[in-house]
Amino acid sequence: MYDTYQDSADASLRSGMQVPVHDPLMQVSAMPAVTSKLSFGITVSATYEQPYALARRFSSLDHLTGGRIAWNIVTSYLDGAARNLGMDRQMSHDERYELAAEVVDVCYKLWEGSWEEDAVVADRATKVYADPAKVHPIEHEGVYFSVPGIHLAEPSPQRTPVIWQAGTSSTGRAFAARNAEAVFTVAPTAQVLRGYVDDIRAQAAQAGRDPRSLLIFTEITTVVAPTDEEAQAKYAELLTWTDYEGALAFYAGITGVDLSALDPDQPLQYVETDSARFALEIFSGADPSREWTPREVAHFVGIGAMGPVFVGSPATVADELEHWMEAADIDGFNLAYAATPGTFVDFIDLVVPELQRRGRYWDEYDEGVTAREKLYGPGQRRVRKDHPAAVYRRDLATKATRPAVPTL
Ligand SMILES: Cc1cc2nc3c(=O)[nH]c(=O)nc-3n(C[C@H](O)[C@H](O)[C@H](O)COP(=O)(O)O)c2cc1C
Structure with missing residues (x-):
């Protein structure tokens, strides 16, 4: 609830300002039944989630949509949200990003590192569904979360949903530079926006990513x-x-x-x-x-x-x-x-x-294309090799050779 103004929710309620709002994951679970071409980007704050359960929800939607799911990662900003979710007040601005870094890391491990490509055998003759030797516990032990187990969902078309990010403070830009495949920005003038865009791309390059692989969108x-x-x-x-x-x-x-x-x-x-x-x-x-x-x-x-x-x-x-x-x-x-x-x-x-x-917009929509292929082209269903989730991709490297994941 937006209740900062006059220390009250009244103005928001009177004007219908972002209230009422329903859970988008529930709504999006019904939408793929009526379109085969659109992708769905869903905003979920990383501030109040258990990554083990969240990763399963996104995997379920990626299955249901045939790989047409994106997660827009945000870190919240309302004190009232924290109070209604069992805390006295919200975490500090920068700590919310530290928490978000660990939330996404746990999710990347579950999506990319738990099930091997050929773990599901579904073999009637031997009565084996999945080969236990190819489904790995992630053994995550961090500052905020301990997740020893395996991912509950089998691999979905994209595994990791397309990662969007919204939040443009300097800490937010650092988080985007590391994690975002697409960035959702907003600014009143193109000149203000340019400063943010240049910084995000420069930081992405420093993090070893192709700065042009971050696709930046602005609200208009x-x-x-x-x-x-x-x-x-x-x-x-x-x-x-x-x-x-x-x-x-x-x-x-x-x-x-x-x-x-x-x-x-x-x-x-x-x-x-x-x-x-x-x-x-x-x-x-x-x-x-x-x-x-x-x-x-x-x-x-x-x-x-x-x-x-x-x-x-x-x-x-x-x-x-x-x-x-x-x-x-x-x-x-x-x-x-x-x-x-x-x-x-x-x-x-x-x-x-x-x-x-003017040749600035495509003429038709492709059928059966994942959200990531829409951004990066046919065949690019999985996260790129220079994305941080890729360090957990079992089809790219063995566990012994995987580099340590840098923190934010
Ligand atoms: C264009 C845009 C849209 C956003 N939409 C939401 C939203 O719907 N829900 C939310 O919790 N945060 C949203 N945020 C992100 C929050 O503002 C952000 O996660 C957090 O407050 C920190 O932002 P900061 O890095 O700019 O300080 C949005 C941010 C931008 C730039």
Whole structure:
């Protein structure tokens, strides 16, 4: 619950701001029955999970979807979450990332290192399902977890789901550089985003990974109509539906700063909090040429949260998308919505054909392709050899030659 603003959940409840929300893993388990082409990226915080159970849930979904699952790893930011999950307060910002590093390490061991490629024999004649000599206990003994056993699910098409990451503080970027195959970012300007992108790629290279193998996406919202004038009129109408208090409740929750206690017309100052640091940083110093007051931030995040809103004809919006791809050196976009399904329908009907004309968008969806193959191309079902999960791949190395896994 976003309950930082006025120390209460009222503004969030009144405006329906990220409440109610249902468990996405449950919903996604039903979705592959009605599509054979889409992949599903699910956000699960690594802060409150037992990795042994979580790894099984993702393996189950990877089986159910035929390998169309991605995990967007986040580390949470609301104190109330910790209190409702049995703690007095949330762990410090950086310790949450240390915990997340161990959570993913346990998961990588279970997904990649427990079952050998040919462990499942399913042999009717000998009545053997799996060869016990080829299913290995992971014997994990760490700071936060002790997981001696074997993975409960047999290998799924991708084994490790595609690893996404969202969280752009310096610690978050280090975590992304090590673990992410795709990064979910957000910034109000391409210039602010560029700084983050360059840093993530540089750190990935230092960690021995191909920096171009990290595909970076940023959140945007589009308001499109056949002409610029019609799109501006649509945007003006959408603005009348935004909720000033709901926007403040959102921003207060994510930053950990109760904005009701601040002068709405004085520029925001950066303060170190244990919440999501990027959210305060991008409006207080990431761009030295721009100051933001709480009132301006509330209007900005009212539509599209912390990303930009592109308003205009298909050509105008396509120009913006191309500009951001180049200026911020990103690989794609994560589409938020101002109205659903309207924002998506407009994008599909108007912007996609324009992008296809420009050779920026594919013409058809492939059937039977895993989430990872969509990012990296046919045949790339398993994590790349330079990804940290690959050190546990039994098809690549023997246990004796495996290097030690560096910590975050
Ligand atoms: C674009 C974006 C979307 C995010 N979505 C969520 C989310 O849905 N749930 C969540 O717990 N954290 C989400 N986060 C991540 C948290 O902000 C992050 O895990 C944590 O607070 C630390 O962020 P920091 O590294 O920026 O300080 C998101 C982050 C970004 C950049």
